[in-house]
Amino acid sequence: MKKTLVIEAHPHLHDGSRANLCRVEALRSHSNITVHSLYEVYPDWTIDTKDEQQLLLDHDRIVLQYPLYWYSVTPLLKKWFDDVLEYGWAYGSKGVQLQGKQFILAITAGGTLEDYQAGGSDWFSISEYTKPLQATIVRCRGTFLPSWITYDADQLTEKQLQIEAAAYVNYIQDQSLKAYKL
Ligand SMILES: Cc1cc2nc3c(=O)[nH]c(=O)nc-3n(C[C@H](O)[C@H](O)[C@H](O)COP(=O)(O)O)c2cc1C
Structure with a gap:
């Protein structure tokens, strides 16, 4: 069983979030999954960097869980990339520490699947909006696995969020997940 780390990055997990909080509550009952909430650990x-790098070394699968904010990651998660993925550690000719590690983006979005397509109100797909993250992970020699996206998150009922969160927890533990290779 791969050791799974969920890096959770909601700025208001306990004062406003519904979808991400529901996911975190579903994750809590799984002792084989480490949940690391950036806004709680680093309020300032x-x-x-060293602690974060050690956490990454200790796990084989890294899930980045965040609400989509302006088609992007939340700001502390962006800073996490900037601070933690150092040259010579994560990338560069000697930066091989993330080689072979699996990464999953676990995003919640206000828009619907229909919105996220050409002709829809958000025009592009979330896969297109996450291209910088895909390139970053590949640059760091990681494996980018298909993302888990909860669309229309603000409109889902508590029951629907719980069902969605349970499916998410199963997905990130699925050992058969792999990146498609030609
Ligand atoms: C500052 C801000 C920016 C947002 N930008 C987007 C966006 O670009 N696309 C989108 O689909 N939803 C956007 N949303 C909606 C959130 O993604 C949505 O409310 C969240 O994923 C729901 O999860 P939560 O209940 O855990 O907060 C935005 C919300 C805020 C507060």
Whole structure:
């Protein structure tokens, strides 16, 4: 069983979030999954690079869980990338520490699947909006696995969110997941 780390990055997990909080509550009952909430660990945004790198080394599968904010990651998660993925550690000729690690984006979005297509109100797919993250992970020699996206998150009922969260927990533990290779 792969050791799974969920890096959770909602700015208001306990004062406003419904979808991400529901996911975190579903994850809690799984002792084989480490949940690491960036906004709770770093309220002053001073990220401990060495601690974060050690966490990454200790796990084989890394899930980045966040609400989509302006088609992008939340700001502390962006800072996490900037601080933690150091040259010579994560990338560069000697930066091989993330080689072979699996990454999953676990995004919640206000828009619907229909919105996220050409002709829809958000025009592009979320796969297109996450291209910088895909390139970053590939640059760091990681494996980018298909994302888990909860669309229309603000409109879902508590019951629907719970069903969605349970499916999410199953998905991120699925050992048969792999990146498609030609
Ligand atoms: C500052 C901000 C920016 C947002 N930008 C987007 C966006 O670009 N696309 C989208 O689909 N939803 C957007 N939303 C909606 C959130 O993604 C949505 O409310 C969230 O994923 C629901 O999860 P939660 O209940 O855990 O907060 C935005 C919300 C906020 C507060």
